[in-house]
Amino acid sequence: MSRIVYLNGDYLPEDEAKVSVFDRGFLFADAVYEVTSVLDGKLIAFDGHVQRLQRSCDELGIKYTVDADALLEIHRELVARNEVTEGMVYLQLTRGNPGDRDFVYPPEDTPVTLVLFTQHANLLNNPKIETGMKVITVEDQRWARRDIKTTQLLFPSMAKMMAKAEGVDDAWMFEESAITEGSSNNAYIVKNGKIITRHLGNEILHGITRAAVLKFAKMAQMEVEERAFTVEEARDADEAFITSASTFVMPVVEVDGKPLGDGKPGSVAARLREIYLDESLKQAV
Incomplete structure (x- = not known):
């Protein structure tokens, strides 16, 4: 079964999820991320990760207001769709795609790029x-x-x-x-x-x-x-x-x-x- 990822509002097979070559995450590493662990199909310390995500955005001046409830629903949906009982959910948020390359930040109304995907992992019984x-x-x-x-x-x-x-x-x-x-x-x-x-x-x-x-x-x-x-x-x-x-x-x-x-x-x-x-x-x- 192909892994399902989340990209800007859509749930897609991983081979269909595409991000622009002009995205600032690709060009400048102008992006933040979080990794939330999953045990028994549930998210560990989710609130802390959401709070840190907002802090990272604020420190970099990325104009994005984290909606904790919406992100929780996305995380849960990905865990369910990918049948993850033990593993991780990776979230990456970039300053978006301004349509060209420039060291200057793009206009503040440039939509961010939001990507989430899951990984199965042996967390509890690591050798x-x-x-x-x-x-x-x-x-x-x-x-x-x-x-x-x-x-x-x-x-x-x-x-x-x-x-x-x-x-x-x-x-x-x-x-x-x-x-x-x-x-x-x-x-x-x-x-x-x-x-x-x-x-x-x-x-x-x-x-x-x-x-x-x-x-x-x-x-x-x-x-x-x-x-x-x-x-x-x-x-x-x-x-x-x-x-x-x-x-x-x-x-x-x-x-x-x-x-x-x-x-x-x-x-x-x-x-x-x-x-x-x-x-x-x-x-x-």
């Missing part, structure tokens, strides 16, 4: 939950507004390929010896029972999963410190983990070839994953 991830550290060479969830993902993709070339799972990026985040996730270390993760700012994405995990950690009486931590601190951590919409909470067992703790997934990450999934499924829509 890395049992083995943990291995990461390397690389210099962060992205633009300075990483808090906006844009489609400018070339360097994160390059970082992912650097990790693959080293035979590991991912790369954690750093600036001036301090870790910013992973190629597609927020990064955390645990030292003496304390969870440490970089504070919010323009340097990192304000992760929806990150916010929920930190809230649940505090509810569980876990100690949390939001600050920059160094590459050396990461290598010397007792344990580490990442969070994202598609991995939830995933343990990290090695940084730059150095095993963390006993080289196995840690108890803090395991407990946080359990709490996150339990609470998120209660609130799924």
Whole structure:
């Protein structure tokens, strides 16, 4: 069965969905996106993704008012049409097609381009939950507004390929010896029972999963410190983990070839994953 995608008001077979070569998402990466996980056919943390989508549009001056109810209906329709019980819904919104190429933004009444599609994925039983991830550290060479969830993902993709070339799972990026985040996730270390993760700012994405995990950690009486931590601190951590919409909470067992703790997934990450999934499924829509 051909996958059904959503494009500007229409549900179409994927091979019939076309976007103009003049679309600014294609020409300038002038676009934002969100990825919402699906478990048991329901959407996880949908409200948070909608709120961040609006923030991204506002920060870039894209004149689009997010209609949460309409987007929820589109998400649900795509999940149903594509029979997704476990996976993701990807949304991309661009500044639209002005009919030509120009660095200057098009008129504000230029219609945006809105695309959504689904992907089936094994989220709950990812093998890395049992083995943990291995990461390397690389210099962060992205633009300075990483808090906006844009489609400018070339360097994160390059970082992912650097990790693959080293035979590991991912790369954690750093600036001036301090870790910013992973190629597609927020990064955390645990030292003496304390969870440490970089504070919010323009340097990192304000992760929806990150916010929920930190809230649940505090509810569980876990100690949390939001600050920059160094590459050396990461290598010397007792344990580490990442969070994202598609991995939830995933343990990290090695940084730059150095095993963390006993080289196995840690108890803090395991407990946080359990709490996150339990609470998120209660609130799924």
